[in-house]
Amino acid sequence: MGTARQIINDERKKLTEIVIKNLEKDGLNWIKGWRSxxxxxxxxxxxxxxxxxxxxxxxxxxxxxxxxxxxxxxxxxxxxxxxxxxxxxxxxxxxxxxxxxxxxxxxxxxxxxxxxxxxxxxxxxxxxxxxxGIPPLNKVKKLEFSKTNIEFIERIKKSSECQILEKNQDRAYYSSASDHIVLPLKENFKSHEEFLGTMLHEMAHSTGHSSRLDRVLGNKFGSPEYAKEELRAEMSSVFTQNELGLELKNNHIENHSAYIKSWIKVLKEDNNEIYKAASDSEKIAERLIGNFNKLEKEKQKYKGKIIFPKKRNINNDLER
Structure with a gap:
């Protein structure tokens, strides 16, 4: 039996190997399982x-x-x-x-x-x-999408810290230079779910602006830095969806082979990277949730039930 640090390092290595194997087998589609x-x-x-x-x-x-x-x-x-x-x-x-x-x-x-x-x-x-002997699980009812959820999507959109523009084009992106998000028109998406998932992904990118969480943005496609930021955006999008009680099945990250290869390379070089990504992604999700929660408290118009996580000490991840 090794020291606590040795055991932690071994556990991180094992988890990294699982992630690499999943990436090699299914690309980024393996992240879909988290949504369930x-x-x-x-x-x-x-x-x-x-x-x-x-x-x-x-x-x-x-x-x-x-x-x-x-x-x-x-x-x-x-x-x-x-x-x-x-x-x-x-x-x-x-x-x-x-x-x-x-x-x-x-x-x-x-x-x-x-x-x-x-x-x-x-x-x-x-x-x-x-x-x-453990009591049955009280399952949280997921928000089912329909035409009435357009209003809910608009409220999430209004909680964005930067402007979100909808244009008649086929590309979604966040511009750190001008600090705004561009999305295709809602009617160009297959569903409201797909639109919301894409919007949350780009909103996650926007938190990296120097006036917010200050991450390095505008990285070259296929580079390790690009791969890191894309995964953080997608992971935080999933975290946000889960905590809002959403069930979005579509994967909104671009599943390019160049990106997959660069992410696998990053993981192989550093067993700690998946943990760094998780930490950053949680900060992103907490910011997005916090902004939305603040807007909801101010307006108090939405009657649906949304479950927010209890407060925790983010400095010490203690045994609960």
């Missing part, structure tokens, strides 16, 4: 998992065709009076500690100190399908 899964959450606390742990559980759930998004530790199951099924296998998740409490030498007060080198640890969780 609700946001992974702890079955005991009801808190959603975040960042690398979130993406890992979504990938594992898709791979194993798990329909229940709840996960708990052995201790949590024991405390609740639930029983882990014989032969059930757990999944290792990461736990990073970035701060510690110390006493102020002058005042004696406890203060929070930021660690130069975060402390690495891990914990293991079991899926609810492997737990006896």
């Amino acid at each position: 899964q609700c946001t992974p959450k702890n079955g005991a606390t009801d808190l959603p998992y975040s960042r690398g742990n979130k993406i890992k559980l979504m990938i594992i759930a898709d791979q194993k065709e798990l329909e229940d998004p709840r996960w708990v530790t052995f201790k949590q199951a024991q405390t609740k009076g639930w029983k882990i099924k014989k032969g059930a296998k757990s999944i290792a998740l990461e736990k990073w500690i970035f701060t510690k409490k110390e006493k102020n030498k002058l005042t004696g007060e406890e203060i929070l100190i930021k660690l130069e080198n975060p402390i690495a640890n891990y914990f293991r969780v079991f899926n609810a399908s492997d737990i006896e």
